[in-house]
Amino acid sequence: MRISTFFYTLKQGIVNIFRNKWFSLASIATISSCLFLFGLFYTVIANFQYIIKTAEGEMSVTAFLQEDATQEQIDQLGEMIRSRPEVSEADFISDEQAWAEWAPENIGEDYMDIYAENPFEGMNSYEIYMNDVEQQQSLVDWLQSLPDVSEVHYSEVTATTLTGVNAIVAYVSVGIIVILLLVSIFLINNTVIIGISVRRQEIEIMKGIGATDFFVRSPFVIEGIVIGLIGSVIPLTAIYFIYIEVINYVGIQFPALTGLLQFLPVKDVYRLLLPLSLGIGAGIGFLGSFITVRKHLRV
Amino acid sequence: MGPFEKKRKKKRDSHDAIMLENVTKSYSKGVPALDGVSITVKKGEFVFIVGDSGSGKSTLIRLLMRELTPTSGRVVVQGMDVGRLKHRQVPRFRRNIGIVFQDFRLLSDRNVYENVAFAQRIVQTPAKEIRKNVTNALTVVGLAGKYKAKTNQLSGGEQQRVAVARALVNNPPILLADEPTGNLDPKNSWDIMQLLKRINEEMGTTIIVVTHNREIVNAMQKRVITIKKGVVISDEEKGGYIDED
Numbered sequence: 001m002r003i004s005t006f007f008y009t010l011k012q013g014i015v016n017i018f019r020n021k022w023f024s025l026a027s028i029a030t031i032s033s034c035l036f037l038f039g040l041f042y043t044v045i046a047n048f049q050y051i052i053k054t055a056e057g058e059m060s061v062t063a064f065l066q067e068d069a070t071q072e073q074i075d076q077l078g079e080m081i082r083s084r085p086e087v088s089e090a091d092f093i094s095d096e097q098a099w100a101e102w103a104p105e106n107i108g109e110d111y112m113d114i115y116a117e118n119p120f121e122g123m124n125s126y127e128i129y130m131n132d133v134e135q136q137q138s139l140v141d142w143l144q145s146l147p148d149v150s151e152v153h154y155s156e157v158t159a160t161t162l163t164g165v166n167a168i169v170a171y172v173s174v175g176i177i178v179i180l181l182l183v184s185i186f187l188i189n190n191t192v193i194i195g196i197s198v199r200r201q202e203i204e205i206m207k208g209i210g211a212t213d214f215f216v217r218s219p220f221v222i223e224g225i226v227i228g229l230i231g232s233v234i235p236l237t238a239i240y241f242i243y244i245e246v247i248n249y250v251g252i253q254f255p256a257l258t259g260l261l262q263f264l265p266v267k268d269v270y271r272l273l274l275p276l277s278l279g280i281g282a283g284i285g286f287l288g289s290f291i292t293v294r295k296h297l298r299v
Numbered sequence: 300m301g302p303f304e305k306k307r308k309k310k311r312d313s314h315d316a317i318m319l320e321n322v323t324k325s326y327s328k329g330v331p332a333l334d335g336v337s338i339t340v341k342k343g344e345f346v347f348i349v350g351d352s353g354s355g356k357s358t359l360i361r362l363l364m365r366e367l368t369p370t371s372g373r374v375v376v377q378g379m380d381v382g383r384l385k386h387r388q389v390p391r392f393r394r395n396i397g398i399v400f401q402d403f404r405l406l407s408d409r410n411v412y413e414n415v416a417f418a419q420r421i422v423q424t425p426a427k428e429i430r431k432n433v434t435n436a437l438t439v440v441g442l443a444g445k446y447k448a449k450t451n452q453l454s455g456g457e458q459q460r461v462a463v464a465r466a467l468v469n470n471p472p473i474l475l476a477d478e479p480t481g482n483l484d485p486k487n488s489w490d491i492m493q494l495l496k497r498i499n500e501e502m503g504t505t506i507i508v509v510t511h512n513r514e515i516v517n518a519m520q521k522r523v524i525t526i527k528k529g530v531v532i533s534d535e536e537k538g539g540y541i542d543e544d
Contacts, residue, residue: 002423004425004426201404202406204404205404205417206417206421207393208364208393208398208404209393209394209417209465210391210393210394210421210469211390212390215390215421
């Protein structure tokens with residue numbers, strides 16, 4: 001292909017967007033609406049998963065050590081626990097530390113006046129945090145099998161609930177995203193068909209004069225990609241500002257919630273949403289125009 | 300040029316522009332649209348193809364353009380057997396034929412210059428040559444002064460001239476005109492025919508005109524092939540429009 005032909009094709013693709021401005025606007029609006037819904041849904045899901053992950057991260061398993069465990073055994077056990085892949089953190093809590101943290105909250109600051117001795121004496125423990133709460137049971141089983149561990153405390157119900165919620169969220173989000181994409185493709189296909197039928201004569205003229213399929217198709221494909229990209233930039237921009245506003249609003253109106261709910265920072269949401277939306281937009285534009293023009297090329 | 304190339308060029312030059320050999324085209328189980336048609340058009344000829352609606356003229360044009368392939372027989376254009384062309388070879392083949400339609404088929408959103416240049420861009424002519432060739436083609440059809448005009452600002456006759464310029468600009472050996480005067484008044488019709496005649500005489504382009512226009516066919520005194528119900532019923536040098544009633 002000559003360079004001048006390449007630039008001509010590129011120019012035609014972009015000029016076509018303005019020539020068929022109503023069709024272009026309809027296509028951009030369709031893609032924008034679909035990707036807006038997609039982006040909104042993705043943002044909610046990403047935050048939901050983040051909240052669950054945070055909750056998972058805060059869940060811990062406590063392994064109490066045998067009273068007669070030596071410092072060497074304690075250190076060795078700590079290393080063994082930390083070396084497990086599902087463990088993100090393991091903090092040693094001595095019996096004194098445990099009493100000093102628990103007593104003021106549950107008894108009062110004057111706990112030392114009431115209890116002369118530490119009731120937790122000999123209850124040294126490891127507080128273990130996990131990367132993946134699904135692995136809790138296997139970790140507990142392993143801990144219980146260790147001779148230096150006397151007892152393991154954990155919440156099975158919470159772990160199962162979180163794992164279940166996580167799985168449901170994953171399935172539902174994949175389902176809804178697939179439905180949204182199918183609806184988008186259907187809508188965009190219809191819009192492109194209308195647009196192409198308007199320009200059917202142009203394609204026929206080009207084919208009649210002796211244009212190759214590539215030459216006929218290229219401006220339409222470029223047009224499709226540009227429309228797809230514009231159609232994805234609009235919802236991305238809108239969601240960006242809406243997201244920031246919503247977080248600010250929740251922070252101001254419901255300060256109590258901010259302690260409970262941790263929202264993802266906007267840049268973390270966009271780390272995946274940005275390339276995903278641009279890719280889907282350009283991909284839909286490319287495929288929509290490529291497939292639809294192909295139907296008209298057999299002339 | 301070596302002897303082999305000379306021989307090959309001579310062989311290519313000696314081809315008839317168009318040759319239909321016992322061509323039949325059936326769309327379904329009904330009566331064939333063309334039935335055993337054999338026509339030969341020499342290079343540089345000017346030929347009218349006449350016939351009523353449904354006589355098979357459109358099918359003939361679509362066969363020549365390779366929009367259709369024959370059910371049986373051979374269609375050979377510029378030495379190429381049209382029925383044997385692969386889909387990817389069709390664009391290059393069509394560059395041998397300039398086509399003019401009854402309804403002009405111009406791009407209404409582009410000006411005169413762009414409509415003609417469009418045909419050059421399709422065949423990837425270098426940008427510098429496009430300007431020269433388009434200007435020449437517009438000069439031939441007498442519209443060099445209106446190159447900036449939008450096509451919907453032109454009269455029917457002028458629009459058809461633009462279509463002729465577009466068909467000519469790639470310098471095809473054959474120009475096919477499908478009812479070129481169908482949408483024009485008698486004066487413009489006559490002017491377009493004179494233009495085609497001039498192109499035929501001065502540029503040596505083979506011209507095939509499919510038409511209903513009795514007056515023009517009779518006045519031009521060119522070869523006339525008459526088709527009726529898919530069969531060639533007459534083929535006369537300096538013929539006239541045959542009344543079928």
